[in-house]
Amino acid sequence: xxxxxxxxxxxxxxxxxxxxxxxxxxxxxxxxxxxxxxxxxxxxxxxxxxxxxxxxxxxxxxxxxxxxxxxxxxxxxxxxxxxxxxxxxxxxxxxxxxxxxxxxxxxxxxxxxxxxxxxxxxxxxxxxxxxxxxxxxxxxxxxxxxxxxxxxxxxxxxxxxxxxxxxxxxxxxxxxxxxxxxxx
Numbered sequence: 001x002x003x004x005x006x007x008x009x010x011x012x013x014x015x016x017x018x019x020x021x022x023x024x025x026x027x028x029x030x031x032x033x034x035x036x037x038x039x040x041x042x043x044x045x046x047x048x049x050x051x052x053x054x055x056x057x058x059x060x061x062x063x064x065x066x067x068x069x070x071x072x073x074x075x076x077x078x079x080x081x082x083x084x085x086x087x088x089x090x091x092x093x094x095x096x097x098x099x100x101x102x103x104x105x106x107x108x109x110x111x112x113x114x115x116x117x118x119x120x121x122x123x124x125x126x127x128x129x130x131x132x133x134x135x136x137x138x139x140x141x142x143x144x145x146x147x148x149x150x151x152x153x154x155x156x157x158x159x160x161x162x163x164x165x166x167x168x169x170x171x172x173x174x175x176x177x178x179x180x181x182x183x184x
Contacts, residue, residue, distance in 0.1 A: 010068065017064035024057050092160050094119045101129050101167075104155035110144035111136040113175050122165035129156065129164060134173040145169045 026032050027050065084090075098117040105115050118130040129152055135141070149167040156164050 013064050013067040020060040101152045104152045105148050108148045108151045111139035126163040126165040129167045132170045132172045
């Protein structure tokens with residue numbers, strides 16, 4: 001979903017949320033409806049219709065909250081990637097893709113002490129991989145991280161069949177090593 005649609009969905013959700021809160025307020029102040037819309041006080045005055053009205057409004061309010069949270073968190077790839085085969089469907093979760101990326105980064109043998117990974121969606125069903133690494137000292141960072149990028153991209157595409165649009169590597173920390181002096 002592009003940025004414009006996300007903003008539009010967010011605005012729609014806020015409007016629905018405000019509308020449901022105002023209507024919910026009508027349960028406690030019956031005169032608000034006479035000032036806004038005249039037929040609604042008849043709906044909330046009946047004992048059974050009041051509960052139906054409350055249920056519908058709660059459903060609207062909950063759907064607005066879910067819609068707002070989905071529009072905010074849409075950038076993350078929480079859903080699985082489906083691959084159809086002749087005999088069924090294969091689900092590949094974001095956690096599995098992250099594990100493959102971390103294993104590939106560590107198996108590149110370029111001095112990675114620890115790493116964290118985040119997978120995000122890209123255009124046309126592809127994904128973006130963001131790695132944050134902590135390195136040992138005496139590592140040639142540009143050449144080593146280029147090797148990690150190539151290995152991560154190659155391994156994810158080989159093992160999952162999902163196209164990798166970009167692999168971003170951030171070197172968060174370089175571990176300082178101290179020289180050990182041994183006595184005889």
